[in-house]
Amino acid sequence: MKQTDGGITAVPGIRAAGVECGIKTPYYKEKRDLALIVCDKPSPTAGTFTTNKAKAAPVIISQEHIKNGKAQAIVANSGNPNACTGEQGLKDAIRMAQLTAELLNISPELVLIGSTGRIGVPMPMEKVEAGIKKAFNKLSYDGGNQAAHAIMTTDKFPKEIAVEFQLNEKKCRIGGIVKGAGMIEPNMATMLCFLATDVNIDQPLLQSALKASVDKSFNMISIDGDMSTNDTVIIMANGMAENEVINSKDKSYKKFCEALDFVTLKLAKMIVKDGEGATKFVEIRIKGAKTNQDASKAAHALARSPLVKTSFFGEDDNWGRYMSTLGASGIEMDGTATNIWLDDLKIVENSITTGYDKANAKDIIKKSEFTITFDLKAGNAKATLWTCDMSYDYIKCNI
Amino acid sequence: MKQTDGGITAVPGIRAAGVECGIKTPYYKEKRDLALIVCDKPSPTAGTFTTNKAKAAPVIISQEHIKNGKAQAIVANSGNPNACTGEQGLKDAIRMAQLTAELLNISPELVLIGSTGRIGVPMPMEKVEAGIKKAFNKLSYDGGNQAAHAIMTTDKFPKEIAVEFQLNEKKCRIGGIVKGAGMIEPNMATMLCFLATDVNIDQPLLQSALKASVDKSFNMISIDGDMSTNDTVIIMANGMAENEVINSKDKSYKKFCEALDFVTLKLAKMIVKDGEGATKFVEIRIKGAKTNQDASKAAHALARSPLVKTSFFGEDDNWGRYMSTLGASGIEMDGTATNIWLDDLKIVENSITTGYDKANAKDIIKKSEFTITFDLKAGNAKATLWTCDMSYDYIKCNI
Numbered sequence: 001m002k003q004t005d006g007g008i009t010a011v012p013g014i015r016a017a018g019v020e021c022g023i024k025t026p027y028y029k030e031k032r033d034l035a036l037i038v039c040d041k042p043s044p045t046a047g048t049f050t051t052n053k054a055k056a057a058p059v060i061i062s063q064e065h066i067k068n069g070k071a072q073a074i075v076a077n078s079g080n081p082n083a084c085t086g087e088q089g090l091k092d093a094i095r096m097a098q099l100t101a102e103l104l105n106i107s108p109e110l111v112l113i114g115s116t117g118r119i120g121v122p123m124p125m126e127k128v129e130a131g132i133k134k135a136f137n138k139l140s141y142d143g144g145n146q147a148a149h150a151i152m153t154t155d156k157f158p159k160e161i162a163v164e165f166q167l168n169e170k171k172c173r174i175g176g177i178v179k180g181a182g183m184i185e186p187n188m189a190t191m192l193c194f195l196a197t198d199v200n201i202d203q204p205l206l207q208s209a210l211k212a213s214v215d216k217s218f219n220m221i222s223i224d225g226d227m228s229t230n231d232t233v234i235i236m237a238n239g240m241a242e243n244e245v246i247n248s249k250d251k252s253y254k255k256f257c258e259a260l261d262f263v264t265l266k267l268a269k270m271i272v273k274d275g276e277g278a279t280k281f282v283e284i285r286i287k288g289a290k291t292n293q294d295a296s297k298a299a300h301a302l303a304r305s306p307l308v309k310t311s312f313f314g315e316d317d318n319w320g321r322y323m324s325t326l327g328a329s330g331i332e333m334d335g336t337a338t339n340i341w342l343d344d345l346k347i348v349e350n351s352i353t354t355g356y357d358k359a360n361a362k363d364i365i366k367k368s369e370f371t372i373t374f375d376l377k378a379g380n381a382k383a384t385l386w387t388c389d390m391s392y393d394y395i396k397c398n399i
Numbered sequence: 400m401k402q403t404d405g406g407i408t409a410v411p412g413i414r415a416a417g418v419e420c421g422i423k424t425p426y427y428k429e430k431r432d433l434a435l436i437v438c439d440k441p442s443p444t445a446g447t448f449t450t451n452k453a454k455a456a457p458v459i460i461s462q463e464h465i466k467n468g469k470a471q472a473i474v475a476n477s478g479n480p481n482a483c484t485g486e487q488g489l490k491d492a493i494r495m496a497q498l499t500a501e502l503l504n505i506s507p508e509l510v511l512i513g514s515t516g517r518i519g520v521p522m523p524m525e526k527v528e529a530g531i532k533k534a535f536n537k538l539s540y541d542g543g544n545q546a547a548h549a550i551m552t553t554d555k556f557p558k559e560i561a562v563e564f565q566l567n568e569k570k571c572r573i574g575g576i577v578k579g580a581g582m583i584e585p586n587m588a589t590m591l592c593f594l595a596t597d598v599n600i601d602q603p604l605l606q607s608a609l610k611a612s613v614d615k616s617f618n619m620i621s622i623d624g625d626m627s628t629n630d631t632v633i634i635m636a637n638g639m640a641e642n643e644v645i646n647s648k649d650k651s652y653k654k655f656c657e658a659l660d661f662v663t664l665k666l667a668k669m670i671v672k673d674g675e676g677a678t679k680f681v682e683i684r685i686k687g688a689k690t691n692q693d694a695s696k697a698a699h700a701l702a703r704s705p706l707v708k709t710s711f712f713g714e715d716d717n718w719g720r721y722m723s724t725l726g727a728s729g730i731e732m733d734g735t736a737t738n739i740w741l742d743d744l745k746i747v748e749n750s751i752t753t754g755y756d757k758a759n760a761k762d763i764i765k766k767s768e769f770t771i772t773f774d775l776k777a778g779n780a781k782a783t784l785w786t787c788d789m790s791y792d793y794i795k796c797n798i
Contacts, residue, residue, distance in 0.1 A: 051727075052723060052726035052727045052734070053725070053726040053727075053730075053732050053733075053734040054722045054723060054725065054726030054732075054734035054735075054737075054750060055726070055734055081719075083719065083722070083723070084718075084719060084722050084747075084750050084751055084752075085751060086735065086749065086750065086751040089751075118717070118719055119717075119718075119719020119720070119722060119723060120718060120719040120722070120747075120751070120752050228723055228727075229719075229722070229723050229726060229734075306705060306789070318517070318518075319483075319518075319519060320480075320482065320483060320517055320518020320519040320628075321518070323453045323482070323483050323518060323519070323628070324451060324453060324482070324518060324627055324628050326452070326453060327451035327452040327453030327454070327628060328450075328451045328452075328627075331452075333452050333453075334452075335451070335452040335453035335454055335628075336453075336485065338453075348483070348519075350485065351453060351483050351485065352483055352484060352485040352488075352519070353483075353519050390705070
């Protein structure tokens with residue numbers, strides 16, 4: 001497997017466009033706000049969606065449409081999430097799918113929808129409809145980067161990736177785009193990720209591959225602990241690589257999963273690096289947890305704690321805050337048995353300081369990327385999570 | 400019942416002192432760092448303590464000592480929490496109790512300990528011992544305010560209160576001091592609260608009154624969602640009011656509870672108003688929750704969300720963030736049924752905007768104190784919580 005140039009349109013049979021239609025307020029630097037992604041034919045499609053109880057209209061409609069396991073197009077906008085918009089919001093989401101379907105001359109059920117922005121504002125449908133038409137006219141086999149721009153909100157850079165790999169001597173690709181920043185957390189948040197592949201794979205296996213991949217990537221990043229009403233990850237698999245269909249968890253499935261995991265993890269890490277106000281990229285590794293759930297819970301508690309995150313920004317080796325946060329996280333642990341490392345420097349053994357050299361610790365925590373490892377000595381479960389610090393600019397971005 | 404001047408030494412039979420002994424680093428503005436509170440006689444005593452798994456040594460020892468339901472003295476220091484200090488930490492906490500007991504000529508089991516500061520640093524016992532002796536020599540029946548100063552860490556002002564009320568025609572008092580700021584959250588956090596009363600009450604009833612009172616006050620405030628290794632609330636009841644002993648949940652018990660609730664809630668609100676970098680005091684009311692647990696969970700989720708808290712600081716009526724946070728909080732709710740008020744202005748009905756006047760909303764959210772009320776329409780349970788905003792100064796305090 002190798003990473004290649006481009007994003008979602010690096011996959012054969014995928015056209016995309018990203019255009020400006022005035023949904024976004026002048027607040028946003030990036031003006032493009034409507035993306036269209038179209039597959040040459042109806043394709044097995046899998047998705048994972050927010051578990052937020054205040055689910056946005058596009059999520060509700062997409063979950064309806066994806067029930068048949070197929071899709072052919074994704075229409076997405078930034079600048080308005082169509083969330084907390086009631087009955088009218090549902091009508092507007094349906095209209096977005098319908099209009100896209102009419103233009104493509106396909107069934108509306110083959111169209112999925114993604115929206116992101118500030119909650120509670122009615123969709124400016126006149127602009128949205130004009131945008132969909134404009135995007136349709138601009139669809140091209142190299143429009144992926146345009147689409148990556150059009151889904152950005154507070155993102156500082158567009159995020160896309162493509163990889164190539166072989167299955168039964170057939171060249172296969174996975175490509176994708178994502179938007180993140182801000183409210184990124186477990187179970188995903190204000191996060192739209194659209195993926196495509198030309199791999200020939202049965203839908204149930206595509207769904208299980210995606211679910212597992214999201215659990216290890218997008219669900220293991222954290223900016224500020226909030227989760228949005230609109231999170232959506234979709235993958236369409238058009239089968240144009242003409243590999244022998246993957247219909248069991250065989251070697252080809254594993255190779256596909258590896259490539260998919262590479263793609264989702266890279267995209268997830270891009271989101272963290274672009275976190276609102278982030279100046280540090282921190283990997284949190286938990287080992288020795290009693291259960292996988294505890295390992296994940298501990299990692300998320302650390303990544304969510306403003307006291308821990310401000311200590312990263314302050315470049316302070318304040319491991320007492322880590323211990324306090326772990327102890328309060330609700331996991332099973334012996335408060336007197338924890339070991340902690342900053343990169344390879346052991347700073348805590350059995351919950352007390354190792355008497356480490358403070359200058360060495362400072363050198364590590366001054367870097368823009370470092371790892372903190374915890375051994376809870378309560379079992380064999382592990383988790384790895386990626387997060388960022390909380391800086392003055394985080395506050396500035398959010399007021 | 401009426402509020403009176405003074406704090407813990409407004410209660411007859413209580414002496415206190417607060418002295419400087421050099422435990423605190425020069426970082427702290429307030430230099431006093433050792434407090435001693437002594438009751439004229441062994442007294443029924445109740446306590447509630449942190450549920451953090453990385454419990455500090457003074458908490459472990461105090462929980463041991465309070466098992467017999469009696470205490471006569473509290474020794475507390477700021478500048479070092481004696482947390483994550485291993486075996487030596489336990490020895491040091493025991494030594495603090497022993498030395499205090501020797502000076503007072505009482506049993507060490509009658510001495511409880513409280514400590515607060517930066518985790519993981521060994522206790523400077525020479526200074527601590529000198530401090531205990533110094534405080535012992537300064538004990539006085541009007542030393543409560545000195546003690547209130549000596550437990551401060553990043554607190555900007557000392558916090559104390561006293562009330563008077565009648566039980567069977569006997570004048571009774573409750574007085575107390577607290578330190579907070581920073582890591583205040585459910586189940587308490589870097590929070591030391593020492594209370595005394597001259598009410599004559601059986602220990603089990605004192606414990607149940609305290610537990611219920613803490614649940615409605617200290618456990619319903621939130622600064623940044625973190626919980627510490629050292630949280631402690633203690634009340635000693637010396638019986639010197641000579642009221643007929645309270646030994647059942649009768650009228651006198653209820654009157655005592657009312658006074659105690661008044662005291663704990665006032666102290667809890669003082670902590671929020673002194674939250675690190677806080678510029679706003681926000682009351683969050685949840686009604687219509689399915690269960691009490693859901694009501695509390697929803698309130699805490701809102702108070703913990705950096706996105707919600709920065710929107711307070713930014714004076715932005717961003718109710719979409721409230722909805723998103725509620726939806727992600729894990730409570731039972733219908734995402735399309737929520738009503739929200741800013742003070743008395745209804746801004747959301749059935750999860751969509753009421754089309755309220757933005758200028759009116761702005762006027763409310765610009766105030767230094769306001770209330771946000773949520774009706775979840777899922778049941779009859781309620782909760783009220785007090786929190787603050789998250790400002791640039793929060794980051795500054797914590798780096």
